[in-house]
Amino acid sequence: MTAPTVTAPQPTTRSRGILLVLVGIVIVAVNLRAVVTSLGALLDEVRDGLHLSGALAGVVTTVPTIAFAVFGATTPWLVRRVAPARLLVIAMVVLSVGQFLRVLTNSPVAFIGLSALALSGIAVSNVLLPMMVKQHFPDRPGLVTGVYTLSMSAGAAAASATAVPVAHAFGSWRAGLGVWALLAAVAILPWLPAALRRGQQVLRRPGHHPGARIRPARTRIGWAMAVFFGMQSIAGYATMGWLAQLFRDSGFSPSTAGLLLAGVTLFALPFALLAPALAGRLRRLDLLILGLTALAGVSYVGLAVAPHGGAVLWVTLMGIGQTVFPVSLVVIGLRARTPEGTVALSAFAQSVGYLFAALGPLLVGILYETTGGWIAPLAVLAVALVVQAVAGLVISRPQFVEDEAHAPGANGPVEAIEPTAAAVLAETGPLAEPLRKAA
Template identity: 65%
Template sequence: MTPPPTATAAPVSDAPTTDVTPGPAPAAAPAPPAAPARGGLLVLVGMLLVAVNLRAAVTSLGALLDEIRDGLGLSGTMAGLVTTLPTIAFAGLGALTPWLVRRWAAARVLVVAMLALTVGQVLRVVTDSAAVFVLTSALALAGIAVANILLPMLVKQHFPHRTGLVTGAYTMALTVGTTVAAASAVPVAHAFGSWRAGLGVWAGLAAVAVLPWVPLALRARAARRAPAPAVAAAGAARVRPARTRLGWAMAVYFGAQSLSGYAIMGWLAQLFRDAGYAPEAAGLLLAGVTALGVPVALMMPTLAGRLPTLRPLVLSLTAFSTAAYVGLALAPHGLAPLWVLLLALGQGAFPLILTTIGLRARTAEGTVALSAFAQSTGYVIAALGPLLVGVLYEATGGWTAPIGFLLVALAVQTAAGMVIARPRQIEDER
């Protein structure tokens, strides 16, 4: 894999080797703190800006899908493809990220990823072609897919002793970006009289996210001739998450929690409308799940980093989600705010698994390999969530069967969670 995107990154991965030799050990000891000291603040700002962009292009499209279908004449099949593109891109293109960072520094890869997100969002709002809209949306999503994988690795490289805090910060930024884009896309479109404005405004935010990574990419390019690439290549050869029990448990946990998350985002408002709520109230209840998830996203990684085992968190999240699902099945109207709160707490599984990716890898190379495998495989699983919930809802005309399916997925998630709860590293399961 690559060294961190700073000139001082290479000694971090070399430190365990040099410490064994008595002579150079004193000189090598100060190296690990150097990268955060010189580049940590800029890296942190860059990570937060990237995180804010990781879902805005997706949720703003969902909020304006009816207007986009009318404006471009999208068929039902084409609209279905557009809504499925995120999980396809996250699964397929995310898996290529380890290959990219073996060849180029992470900062340089992120510059290209954010540029792809910016250009893709601009091009898709200036076209009148449905096919071009889909292709340029795919370009934007490709940038998001790569950034999804890189952020846990950057946390490991630059903030190894503050994994929980930094993961919580960028997960919270991601959640805020998701919520703001979903809530403001329609008002912006109405204010400017076109869905193109409501969708295209987020390209400016993506362009801003490029800026911190440019100096980091230039610095990484200057440091690229250090011996770290050989170390990264060796690390890449050793870490094969697909051949380990831990790797598959991480992928299943990520996939199961994402499956429920996508199903909730896609169908919860409809459930509340069927229970008798007005469309506006149902939308607010759905937004409440995301809004209440902001503090959960900030706190969960810190808790995970401090506990000796993750079992209490895994079981607590399962209990919250179980209570919410049972409540939605039995009394969706009377206690709806309580079920929304419990769903938000249960969705803390997302920041938990992002934190665990860093906790279960010893090196940056292991982190990016585990991140790529868990997320790319997990998003394949997640893509089934909204689809199967919709099929069951249409077939039965009610919510008992869909909620039963989500409870089964939760049981699978919990079983995988118990596997990843025990402290160990992916490098040890070679």
């Protein structure tokens, strides 16, 4: 008698769909800083190869934050016309093509323009990912945000660490930059089946009508979120641009100063996962935000008083304090009820925030050159922390951008916009088709 065949249970359609979304988010996130850090690692070689003047080199280092601000602001308009999965595919195609073409040119202007093209793909993805987390992982926004911000850090570290060896292996800085176009092409694959599927929907709210678009610029929570994101961006980009120089001035060798800069990311990795996961579970975020801000403040005091003797401690505290970045991404999703609200708030907060970020390293550099020391630059960063704390208190309270945006006297009529679970699934686009069937 033949024994009955036991068929292993197949993964549910819902599980497969969720796993594909998670993989897609993670691979996109790996790409979101590699184009910036790989260029930073090879900037001297690029300057020599393209004969960049000092002014043009400065433009090259400023382009990322400007591109993130300008192109990120277009994402709400785009996502109302192109389904989210297709938009992510287009963003990764643009990123891959821009990175590939910029290493083929000998023109400084073309190099800058193609870099901006590549960065436009990142800018759109920056805004889309919090919305994707909100849509597909409403019960675990903090954990998933922590995972993808860790992926961003991993991609940034890998690009900065390997760009020079790859360039040396192939005998050209062009290879060290161009190889990352392949990584962007890989990020297309998880989203491609959904992007090619027919019958996709662009992002709309239940009961949507043209006069009811969400405008965070007309809300208190929108500006508080933008200021909070901007202040933490100032610290992050000023650190990337100037912390190694501070340590060199305090007596460390260039290689050790570079390792200490890397330590800001490495020492904080566990907290970069823990802090957003905790933020996703707390009703009020004031203690978490104030605690992280205070740790960053202590690091600034330490760098001003004893930059050499306590370097490892200050770097550790600074890294933990800067995990307000993934926390800010979680809060964007927590302060919106709907996908449209999330993408609108994300675009506004990140666009305004990256404009602040562009000013941070510039202001620090001017103060450093003017005063010849680090007290004044650190004082400015400390003031930014105070502003960050105040804005953090505003965004820490449970509230929603849609409620303010559609309040009487705002930019539209009062609407009942709390979506049901089925409505949210209906809004999630082609990737959620399996989820809708499973539901």
